[in-house]
Amino acid sequence: MQYLLSGNLAEIIVLMIGLAFKDENGQAVFPLSPVAALWINTLAAGPPALALGLEPTAKDAMDQPPEAFHRIFTLEFYADLIFYGFLMGALSLVNFVIVLWGYFPGDLGYLCNEETGPQCNSVYQARSACFATLVIILMIHSLECKHFNLSLFKVDLLDNKILLWCAVVLALSTFPVVYIPVINDRVFRMGSMGWEWGIVFGMILVYLLATEAWKWGKRIYFRRTMPQAARRGPSDKTLRMEATIAPR
Numbered sequence: 001m002q003y004l005l006s007g008n009l010a011e012i013i014v015l016m017i018g019l020a021f022k023d024e025n026g027q028a029v030f031p032l033s034p035v036a037a038l039w040i041n042t043l044a045a046g047p048p049a050l051a052l053g054l055e056p057t058a059k060d061a062m063d064q065p066p067e068a069f070h071r072i073f074t075l076e077f078y079a080d081l082i083f084y085g086f087l088m089g090a091l092s093l094v095n096f097v098i099v100l101w102g103y104f105p106g107d108l109g110y111l112c113n114e115e116t117g118p119q120c121n122s123v124y125q126a127r128s129a130c131f132a133t134l135v136i137i138l139m140i141h142s143l144e145c146k147h148f149n150l151s152l153f154k155v156d157l158l159d160n161k162i163l164l165w166c167a168v169v170l171a172l173s174t175f176p177v178v179y180i181p182v183i184n185d186r187v188f189r190m191g192s193m194g195w196e197w198g199i200v201f202g203m204i205l206v207y208l209l210a211t212e213a214w215k216w217g218k219r220i221y222f223r224r225t226m227p228q229a230a231r232r233g234p235s236d237k238t239l240r241m242e243a244t245i246a247p248r
Contacts (some may be wrong), residue, residue, distance in 0.1 A: 002081065129200060177190075
């Protein structure tokens with residue numbers, strides 16, 4: 001659920017803020033075309049979310065206090081939702097702006113939501129950077145959602161091979177969408193990428209650093225606020241099943 005909601009929030013941020021970009025006719029220029037948004041809502045969201053449903057129980061589940069499982073919609077859930085959603089949406093939108101105003105002169109052309117032509121080249125390049133950034137970061141985010149506190153580098157990625165395959169295949173699917181003629185410009189309203197991959201992977205690195213810092217801060221917070229009884233673990237009077245069933 002965290003993966004779906006945070007991904008939807010990221011896409012909403014990109015599309016809503018994108019309404020502020022106006023072309024020569026005063027029409028909004030979408031950072032993501034309707035087909036690209038549909039691609040993200042279906043293929044980039046559905047399979048990883050279903051694969052997360054097959055995730056085995058976390059190894060530290062029994063170390064958590066009982067109240068940790070009483071509710072799903074907790075303050076931590078909402079904080080993660082807002083943080084990840086705004087982070088992914090902002091990084092994707094920043095790449096759109098970098099390409100359009102950092103490399104190109106900021107020409108938004110005209111009728112680039114419905115038509116193709118030389119006047120839309122800069123917009124199409126910016127859309128490709130935004131699309132690739134959001135899709136690949138979403139795939140990494142699906143792996144981050146395996147555990148909300150542990151670092152990605154300490155999580156066993158092989159215990160759910162379906163999720164891992166989903167993330168890898170869908171991340172690689174970005175390349176044919178961006179590079180196959182007719183599909184990229186006529187269907188997805190995007191252009192082939194070159195140097196833009198540099199800023200895409202740069203934003204992926206920013207996402208990883210921000211996410212690891214966020215999880216590190218959460219671990220510090222919970223370590224300081226966890227009740228003393230939970231830190232000590234079970235007392236000597238706790239019934240230990242392994243001791244009762246061990247052969248004599």
